[in-house]
Amino acid sequence: MNKNTKAFLINLGVTLAAVLASLVVGAFFILLVHANPALVYRRLFEGVILNPYGLAQTLFKATPLIMTGLALALGFKASIFNIGAEGQMVIGGFVCAWLGFTFTGLPAALLVPLCLAGAFAGGMLWASVPAVLKIKTGAHEVITTIMMNFIALALTNYLITAYFHLPETVHTQLIAGSAALPRLDHYVPAFRGSPANVTLFMAAALCFAFWWLIWKTPYGYETRAIGLNPSAAETGGIHINRNLLLTFLISGGLSGFAAVNFIMGYKHYYEEGFTQGVGFMGIAVALVGQNNPFGIIFAALLFGALSHGTLVINALVPKDIIQILQALVILFVISSNLLAKKYMARLTED
C-alpha cells in the first residue's frame, strides 16, 4: 500500500469514526426524552435510503448541498473561507426567478440557459464585493461574507415585500413553464411525489468539472499552490490576486447555482427562506468530503439524508434531533482532524 492510499484510508476511518461518535452522542439526547435510539436510527435508515421515495428525497436534498459543498471546497483550496454561500445562493435564486418570470416569451432552449446563467451570475455578483475587498484592502472574507449574507436577506426581503410578492404570500409569481426542469419521477416512476429533478445531474457534472479544473488545468495548479504556500506561489510567478478573484467568483457562482434545484426544479418561484441553511451546510459538506469532489458527493448524501430524515422520525422523537446530529458531526469531524494528523505524522516517520 502506498502512502497516499494509507493517508486516504486514515482520513476515511477517522471521518467515519467521527460520524459514528455523533450517532452515539445523539443516542443520549434521544434517551433523555425517553425515546428508543435504536428504533429512531432504524426508522431513519429505512426512511432515507431503503424506500424509493425517501431515496429520491435524499437525492433532492443532496443536490444543492453538492453545489455549495463544491463552492466552499474550491475556496478552501485557495485558503478562501466563503461563509457567504448562503447570501450568494439567495441572490442567485432571486436573479434566476426574476429572469424566469420576466422573459416568459422565450423558448425553453433560450430561457433555461438564461436562468441557469442568471443563478450563477447572481452568486458571482454577490461574491465580488468580499472578493474585491479582500484583494484591495485585506478585509477578511469571513466577516465581510457574513455581513453580505444579512444584506442579501434584507435586500431580497425589501424587493419581495415592496415589488414582487403575490398577495398574502412571501413568494414571487411562477417562472415560465418553459424554464421548469423535468423531475426524475418522469423517468423513475417509483420516485413519484418527490421533487428530485435533473439538477442532480448538473451537480454530478459540476463535480467532474471541479476535479478537472483543480487537477488538470493551469488554473487549478495555481490555486493549489496558493493554498499551500502563497508566498512561494508568488515567487513562482503566480498572479495571486487574479487567481483569488477568479476563485472567489467561481465559488460565489456555484453557491448561486445551488438555487436552481429549488427554483427551476421544485417550486418554480422565489420564496423567502428557500435556502434552508444550505449555504451554511455547504461548509460541513466540504469539510466531511475533505474538499474532494467525490467525497463531497458522499458528504452531501449524508447531510441530505439527515435533512430528509426530519420528516421520517418526527413521530418518534422531536425532529430537531437531526440538527443536533448535524452539529455533532461537524464538531466531531473538525476535532478529529488533529487525530488524523497525528496518525499521518507517525506514517511519515516509518
Place this chain on the structure above:
Amino acid sequence: MDLFQIFSLALAGQTIRISVPYILTAMGATASELGGVVNIGLEGLILIGAFCSVLGNFYTGSPWAGILCAVAGGMLFAWLHAVVSIKFRANQIISGLAINILAVGATKFFLKYFFHSSSNSGRISGIARLDVPVIGGIPVIGDIVSNPLILLTGLLVFAVWYSVYRTPFGLRLRAVGENPEAADTLGVNVRRMRYLGVLISGALAALGGVWLAYDQHQFTDGMSGGRGYIALAAMIFGKWNPVLAALAALFFGFAEAVQIQLQTVGVKLPVQFIQMIPYLLTIVVLAGTFSKAAPPSADGVPYEKD
C-alpha cells in the same frame, strides 16, 4: 415637525431596550477574541441563555435562578467551543457555526420535551422592577434605573473595561491574543487564559439571552434573531475594545429605535435598509475606508506548543 417628534425620551428608552443584548454580547465577543479565539457561536449562546433562563425561572419561580441557569448553560456551550478550538485546535469559525446549529436544534428539541410546543415556552414571571425612591417615578429614566438587568449591564460594562485594561488578568488575556509565544515564555498559561476568554463570552451572551426571554416573558423559537452577528459587527466597529464595542452596540440599537419611532409617526422608510446599517458599517470599517480596524494578531490562530 414629525421628524423632531421622534427624538424623545421614548426613543432613549427604546434604544436602551434594544441595545442591552447587543452590548452584553458584543463585550463577550471582545473578551473571546482579545484572548485569540474567534467566537461566531454567540448567536447560539444567546439562544441557550434565553432557553435556560426560562427553564430556571419557570421551574423555580425565581428570576435569579433563571439567570444562574442561563450563565451555566451559556458557559457550558462556550466550553464546548473552547475545547474544540483550543484543545483540538480545530477551525474556530466552523466550530462556532456548529455551536449555532447545535443551539437551534437543542433548544427546539428540549422546548418540545419541556413545554410540548415547537414555537414557545410557557409564561414566566421575568424580573420585577426595583423599588427606587424618587427617580423611580420619572418616566423612562425611572424605568431604566429600576430595571435590575439594565443596571447589571451598566455594571458589567465597567467591570469588563476594568478587568481588561486595569488588572493582570486583562493584560494576560490580551497578551495571549496578541502574541501567545511571548506570553507563554513569560509563564502565562495560554490555554487557560483562552478558555477563560471564551467562557466569559458564553456568560455574557447568555445574559443577552436572559434579557430577551425576560422581556417577552417566554422563550420563542429562534428568538436570538441574528443578534449574535450584530454583536460581532459591534465588536469590529468598536475595534476590539470592549467599551467601544458597547458604544457601537448602543449606536446600532439607536438606529433601530429611530426606525421604529419613524414608523409610529408615519414616515415610511424601508425597515430593511435600517437593518443593513450595522452590516454595511462593519464592511466599511474592515475595508478601512475611514479608519482601519484590525483584530488581535493571533486572533483565530490555534496555539501549538512545540
